[in-house]
Amino acid sequence: MAVAQRGTANNYLQRAPSPSGLADVLSVILDKGIVIDAFVRISVIGIELITIDARIVIASVDTYLRFAEAVNRLDLTETGGAGIQDLAGDGAKSKTQGALEGAKEKLTPGNKDKESEKSKS
Amino acid sequence: MTTSPTKAPATAATYVYGVMAAGSIPAIDLDGVAGARVHPFVDGHLAAIVSSLPSGELRMRRSDLVNHLRVLEHAFAEATVVPCAFGMVLMSEEAVRDEFLEPRREELVALLQRLDGHGQLNVRVTYDQDVVLQEVVEADPMIAHLREQTRALDEEAGYSLRMQLGERVATALQYAREHDGEVILERLEKHAADVALEEPGEDVLKASFLVADQKSEDFDRELERIAEEQAPRLRLDVVGPLPPAAFATLEQGAWDS
Numbered sequence: 001m002a003v004a005q006r007g008t009a010n011n012y013l014q015r016a017p018s019p020s021g022l023a024d025v026l027s028v029i030l031d032k033g034i035v036i037d038a039f040v041r042i043s044v045i046g047i048e049l050i051t052i053d054a055r056i057v058i059a060s061v062d063t064y065l066r067f068a069e070a071v072n073r074l075d076l077t078e079t080g081g082a083g084i085q086d087l088a089g090d091g092a093k094s095k096t097q098g099a100l101e102g103a104k105e106k107l108t109p110g111n112k113d114k115e116s117e118k119s120k121s
Numbered sequence: 122m123t124t125s126p127t128k129a130p131a132t133a134a135t136y137v138y139g140v141m142a143a144g145s146i147p148a149i150d151l152d153g154v155a156g157a158r159v160h161p162f163v164d165g166h167l168a169a170i171v172s173s174l175p176s177g178e179l180r181m182r183r184s185d186l187v188n189h190l191r192v193l194e195h196a197f198a199e200a201t202v203v204p205c206a207f208g209m210v211l212m213s214e215e216a217v218r219d220e221f222l223e224p225r226r227e228e229l230v231a232l233l234q235r236l237d238g239h240g241q242l243n244v245r246v247t248y249d250q251d252v253v254l255q256e257v258v259e260a261d262p263m264i265a266h267l268r269e270q271t272r273a274l275d276e277e278a279g280y281s282l283r284m285q286l287g288e289r290v291a292t293a294l295q296y297a298r299e300h301d302g303e304v305i306l307e308r309l310e311k312h313a314a315d316v317a318l319e320e321p322g323e324d325v326l327k328a329s330f331l332v333a334d335q336k337s338e339d340f341d342r343e344l345e346r347i348a349e350e351q352a353p354r355l356r357l358d359v360v361g362p363l364p365p366a367a368f369a370t371l372e373q374g375a376w377d378s
Contacts, residue, residue: 012356012357013356018360028360029190033204033205033367035205035206064286064288065283066287067287068283071254074255
């Protein structure tokens with residue numbers, strides 16, 4: 001699909017020789033690699049607590065409300081119409097346009113730079 | 122408690138970092154887990170990288186985790202290493218030989234051969250949430266419609282509509298993640314000897330790839346192509362080459378003593 005910015009792959013591909021955060025270190029060495037008899041392993045009580053913050057997606061009320069909010073927060077006018085027309089058929093287009101009107105009304109000032117300025121005009 | 126890092130008694134509990142071919146084990150001038158000096162324990166053609174542990178109760182710290190990884194990285198930089206998982210301890214150096222190296226010799230040798238000339242690359246692919254949410258809204262007229270409706274209603278009145286909207290968005294995102302994840306996996310797999318998938322959660326893809334040294338440029342170019350084609354909706358984070366811990370596994374069950 002058409003996107004606003006192309007190229008500049010550097011921004012979208014990050015390389016690191018070695019993990020930096022503790023969670024990343026854990027993901028490399030905890031339960032990866034050779035393991036023999038569990039009873040001789042150092043107890044790693046406490047470490048589990050750190051790994052548990054790994055986000056688990058549960059289709060829950062909270063998740064739904066969060067996505068609803070995220071979608072409503074979207075500034076749909078930002079990338080203009082090109083991508084929209086590429087993707088959506090005619091019926092969809094009118095609905096989307098309706099949503100776009102809504103978006104304009106609720107635009108908060110100080111949103112993203114020049115694109116939102118354009119949409120306000 | 123005082124520990125003597127210089128000469129540990131032969132009966133000291135022994136922490137094991139990994140296994141190498143005896144001929145290729147480098148000098149490792151590093152502190153290991155619990156601050157003890159790391160040294161090789163050679164048995165025939167195999168050598169385990171070990172350090173002794175102080176007796177008594179041990180509390181693992183962040184630095185112990187980092188040290189474990191650093192020792193493996195140091196070894197990996199010099200030669201092929203079969204990494205052990207964090208926390209592997211045997212009762213003595215003799216036990217390292219009698220309970221680990223000897224009974225597992227064939228498997229360890231096979232692993233050393235298989236991992237020789239390979240590194241592990243950990244790839245994590247994530248969405249730019251706003252870009253992808255926008256795609257989702259644009260692709261599904263019902264989502265766009267629900268969005269329009271709920272924006273006009275206050276919290277109370279719009280609750281059930283917002284739930285509908287959120288559910289539909291969550292489903293669409295999940296579908297997109299699975300689709301994108303599959304495509305990217307397929308493209309990267311072509312340049313890898315093996316892959317270990319992890320539960321991606323809200324990420325698009327989370328996987329470790331075992332990549333041969335002579336394929337690492339191809340792998341990297343593929344990453345670059347994907348990043349370029351998918352910008353700005355996707356972001357790729359690559360860590361490595363790392364000691365191939367995700368691919369160092371012994372057959373379960375055969376261990377029995």
